[in-house]
Amino acid sequence: MNSEVATRKILVLGASGLIGRFITDDLRLQGFQAIGVARHFEPSQKTSASDLELPIMSMDAASLARLIREREIDVVVNCLGVLQDGPGSDTRAVHRDFVERLLAAIRDSGRAVRFAHISIPGTADEDRTAFSTTKREAERLIAASGIPHAILRPGFVVAPAAYGGSAMLRALAAFPLQLPGDESATPFQPVAVEDVSATIAWLATRDIGDPAANAVTWDLMQPQPITLGNVIDQFRWSFGTSHMPRITLPGFLLNLGARSGDLANRLGWMPPMRSTAIAELRRGVTGDPASWMAATGIVPTTLAQAVGGHAATIQDKWFARLFLVKALVIASLAVFWIVSGFISLVISFSAAADILRAHGFPSWLVNPMTAITSLMDMSIGVLIAFRRTAAVGLIAGIVVALGYMVGAAILTPDLWIEPLGALVKTGPAIVLMFVALLTLDNR
Template identity: 75%
Template sequence: MGTSRKILVLGASGLIGRFVTDDLRVRGFVAVGVARKFSASQANGPLDLELPVMSMDASALARLLRERAIDVVVNCLGVLQDGPGSDTAAVHRDFVARLLRAIRESGRAIRLVHISIPGTAETDRTAFASSKREAERLIAASGIAYAILRPGFVVAPAAYGGSAMLRALAALPVDLPAREAAAPFQPVAVEDIAKTIAWLAGRDGSEAPAVTWDLMQKEPVTLGGVIKQFRHAFGTAAWPRLRLPAFLLDLGARLGDLANLLGWMPPMRSTAIAELRRGVAGDPGGWIAATGIAPRTIGQMVGSGTATIQDKWFSRLFLVKALVIASLVLFWLMSGFIALVVSYEAAANILRTHNFPPALVDPLTIATSLMDMSIGVLIAFRRTCAFGLVAGMMASLGYMAGAAVLTPDLWIEPLGALVKTGPAIVLMLVALLTLDNR
């Protein structure tokens, strides 16, 4: 198998894209990774390119393919749900249409390897699934060499989104509702996806020129069975558990949709729950027969290993992180609102009774209340959350220092308002340190 072929990986900062890019390079391929943004820990030299591919037209994409002498394009781009900065139709359908035009205009014999999802159009119930299926139809009708890969639930060393949520469920004393736990959920190791892409990349378009393969273990397994394997690894299999009622999943999905409007991408959203209830199933027979790859089972992926302390901490904190952010937003919003609206006179009297200049009492009370509420708003939005957390810590330290000088008796006040500011600062620090998603 030759490794002289050049491969362009789109979405090289994601769960599959990052692993595949690194794996191809280890195998000796020249793999160019493209993403809108790489984290500081992901960027790996001149072959990782930050490009606004979603805004590039077909001509610009064709120029990229020609200049880099690309032989294989691996498309790992995808978004779960519509929201600020996310458009399922634009990413899954419209971009693929431009990419297909670019491949034709490039004048090169390029194979497209496209990452899709299992299932059929008859069972698609979400914009995510429908737009994925539209992209498959465009590719099948394009006349170029292609391989549509439909991975099952992807198990990888890293964990984002849904894979992180399943780890969290395995690490906490809760069970999914019976219906959801019984849903079919055939997994696949990300290593097997990478092997498949390497197999395709080492062959020209005349071998397997137009294939659609389900990539997953052959043995049927349920969502509950997948979570059970993670519990064995985490050492939590024997814990007593509270089974969640179905309405809590729906409530969590609605709250996740609300968080999505603020720029967050929580794994528990209405699309994720709908896809979870549909399940993940397919027939990997054609893939196994063509490539000779023996897919690993979920037991081989996670059940035979022991989770590291990093795995355990991450899984336990993953869902708690959302609670931390939400509580800090409410803390700052309510702190400012109560001082400005509900107990304005009481807040102002704290300054008056400590001989603060009368002309400054009202302006300072109003300003600090508005500042508190502004910090809450900043923390609520994903784009400004880090700035809001730093501002909250600085404001809290300022309050503590100011009180030490102007109102030192507040430090021994029975309810301990100032004493409690210290733990609030620590909580904001924890939120800041766990803010990264990948």
């Protein structure tokens, strides 16, 4: 790389995501000056002083133009995207409205900037979801802008990290589960995240007036046809689970899972199985990478090379096995606390009060104490159910459960030896809450 190219600065928006994080780090390894921008970075993600935490979605065109101008940016890479509308997620705001402001910012920055935009494969007549229609609206805005640009449409992205759909496919491969026949046969062309990064690097080395890199739309994926079932089978080979007998999931179970995911989405969670994800999965991932390969000279990494080049490590296996279980753990803990509190407050209030009364509690304190502890249990369950407050709820659950155990040991020690062992079972519940707390991270 010559010195002129090495001094080019690349602004990566959405640098905390699966694609954005890899691109930012990889470009730096190649010698580029890459500045990663995200609303928030986890401590493990912020690997350089060049990573900036900015309220990017609330910045207007003037603020974005100032960022580009003051940082002397030569290439802007937009990796921002959300799957589905929900609390804190607005597909139109992220995919279309922000791109409109960003294009205005590039025009007003006073710099010759190339814009690389990460979009999705397919055509407008196939778009059925808010996710895909807003992505396509952004493409039309970019094409009409007159700004030097490249619209990149990656296939199913295979990366060392896993998030969302890529994590879900790994989880399916780790268990003896098979998708229904129609879904398994869906075309699903993958691309290695290294090839996406190589494309950005190639674009960054081109002069701003190079016609080979301007006003292009490329499908980034391996040319060999492949199905969703083939992708999962390749992960099975890596995990060593190819020999396992498989249970084919009925189609209605996918629809039920999508509705459950939509409910979880309303609570602030971002499960990979939502109605949009299932709709896009059934649509498939196809395209023609010929023009991309011809222009850049990149030979796409095949799925067998990307996944089969090395056996899965123990951390890969643990993650895949725990990914689906995590949702079950969170849901069961939320239900456990809400239902147990509801039973004590509504159904078995007298029986619960009698336990306290039988162990010497003052009569004036029995009913208020029973109501307070019941409402406290239900509140813990509600806190766990919402993503924003889940950590607080789990910590509160651990503290309260320990309090119950210590209080029982002091005030009602005979409850420790009652036939059903209710207090003894509190210990494993505490451990389960601790496990849920440790697995809350998404990135």
